[in-house]
Amino acid sequence: MNGFINISQADASSQEKLSFTQALLRGLGRGDGLFMPASIIPLDNIPELLQCPFIERSVSILQHLIGADPLRVKLDEIVTRAFDFPLMLRPLDDQVAVLELFHGPSLSFKDFGARFLAGCMQHSSAGQSITVLTATSGDTGGAVAKAFYDQPNVQVVIIYPQHGVTDQQAAHFVGLGGNVISVAVEGSFDDCQRLAKQAFAEQSQAGRKLISANSINIARLLAQVCYYFELAAQQAFSAPLTVAIPSGNFGNSTAAMIACALGLPVKTVLAVTNENDTVPRYLLDGQWLPKSVVQTITNAIDIAAPNNFTRIEYLQRQQAHLLPVFQSSSISEQQTRAAMRELASGGYLADPHTALAWMGLRQQLGNDECGVVVATAHPAKFADEVQAITGVKAEHTPSSDSKLARLPLIPAEYSSLKKILDNYSD
Numbered sequence: 193m194n195g196f197i198n199i200s201q202a203d204a205s206s207q208e209k210l211s212f213t214q215a216l217l218r219g220l221g222r223g224d225g226l227f228m229p230a231s232i233i234p235l236d237n238i239p240e241l242l243q244c245p246f247i248e249r250s251v252s253i254l255q256h257l258i259g260a261d262p263l264r265v266k267l268d269e270i271v272t273r274a275f276d277f278p279l280m281l282r283p284l285d286d287q288v289a290v291l292e293l294f295h296g297p298s299l300s301f302k303d304f305g306a307r308f309l310a311g312c313m314q315h316s317s318a319g320q321s322i323t324v325l326t327a328t329s330g331d332t333g334g335a336v337a338k339a340f341y342d343q344p345n346v347q348v349v350i351i352y353p354q355h356g357v358t359d360q361q362a363a364h365f366v367g368l369g370g371n372v373i374s375v376a377v378e379g380s381f382d383d384c385q386r387l388a389k390q391a392f393a394e395q396s397q398a399g400r401k402l403i404s405a406n407s408i409n410i411a412r413l414l415a416q417v418c419y420y421f422e423l424a425a426q427q428a429f430s431a432p433l434t435v436a437i438p439s440g441n442f443g444n445s446t447a448a449m450i451a452c453a454l455g456l457p458v459k460t461v462l463a464v465t466n467e468n469d470t471v472p473r474y475l476l477d478g479q480w481l482p483k484s485v486v487q488t489i490t491n492a493i494d495i496a497a498p499n500n501f502t503r504i505e506y507l508q509r510q511q512a513h514l515l516p517v518f519q520s521s522s523i524s525e526q527q528t529r530a531a532m533r534e535l536a537s538g539g540y541l542a543d544p545h546t547a548l549a550w551m552g553l554r555q556q557l558g559n560d561e562c563g564v565v566v567a568t569a570h571p572a573k574f575a576d577e578v579q580a581i582t583g584v585k586a587e588h589t590p591s592s593d594s595k596l597a598r599l600p601l602i603p604a605e606y607s608s609l610k611k612i613l614d615n616y617s618d
């Protein structure tokens with residue numbers, strides 16, 4: 193690979209390239225720019241790679257993606273520790289299977305990206321104190337808090353919408369203590385994301401480096417590319433494949449598109465949203481018009497201004513010839529509930545996000561086609577909703593039944609966040 197570039201710069205193709213480590217540490221480029229590999233060279237050994245075990249294959253893929261970089265020699269160690277939990281493909285019927293990515297410590301797919309990012313940071317920050325600032329719509333908070341918990345020289349600050357996360361989600365980060373502080377914001381996830389962006393833009397902290405653990409950080413996305421190859425390794429379908437992904441910030445669908453650019457055999461990537469349907473509308477009429485956020489039971493994707501969509505457009509401009517069809521559809525809350533009930537009556541208990549993606553897939557899958565639903569959260573993370581809708585109790589132990597006090601609580605203003613950041617830096 194030939195380095196990483198800031199895709200929001202007009203002269204993207206001619207600008208100076210950054211190494212992976214540089215892009216990782218900067219998080220955001222100038223002008224709120226996102227980093228991407230300057231170009232993606234297809235893998236030439238996919239059949240052999242698919243025979244390899246998950247960890248070994250993931251190391252090869254990540255080596256290929258990050259190219260020459262100081263972290264290259266550490267990838268084996270980082271990936272072995274980060275991806276230290278199972279992932280599996282469960283067939284639902286003869287056309288559809290579910291890729292379960294939620295068997296990590298915080299019970300969501302975000303463990304892959306967050307744990308890989310934490311490993312990379314540990315090896316590249318060289319003893320420097322860092323503050324990891326993360327806006328969460330529910331599941332990033334838990335994944336990041338657990339990935340960085342107790343890491344020396346790291347302070348974690350998590351900001352989340354006061355009314356936007358379930359108790360089971362909050363239990364993974366609120367009240368964790370140690371080096372993790374969680375701050376509730378009187379606003380939506382988009383507000384949290386705006387505050388975080390402002391903090392990065394100002395880099396106001398003397399002596400401390402502010403690091404983003406959101407999917408604006410390219411390290412998270414590259415980690416996520418790996419599990420799409422596991423899908424190809426485990427699946428037995430012969431028909432053209434559609435991959436359906438519940439999408440909020442569109443990081444996961446960006447990772448799927450990168451996997452396809454590397455040569456993953458997929459015909460269609462279907463990014464499914466809830467009523468926050470900025471992207472499906474944009475694909476219909478070419479108008480980028482985020483509305484105000486609607487709160488739904490699929491709270492992790494209650495996002496009206498998805499950050500990563502520009503990365504997908506960049507890929508489409510750069511390597512259109514290799515990419516699958518990219519589609520996006522919107523599923524209503526009522527349809528999501530119906531999907532949860534239908535799946536449960538067939539014996540599969542799905543969290544609301546997974547059920548939404550399944551419904552999106554079913555609406556468009558032809559009789560001679562096959563599809564994989566990306567299962568992003570464990571149903572136990574939405575235990576109350578799952579039980580209310582399906583009547584089935586989603587079991588998973590360490591649950592904390594005590595309702596945690598969601599403190600501190602700040603208004604959705606940067607000055608309030610800044611006070612907290614200043615307070616928690618040395």
Ligand SMILES: *Cc1c(COP(=O)(O)O)cnc(C)c1O
Nearest residue numbers: 331440441442443444492568569
């Ligand atoms: C974060 C999250 C998503 C959305 O992923 P994006 O990469 O932001 O599109 C979907 N489902 C669950 C359960 C999540 O936590």
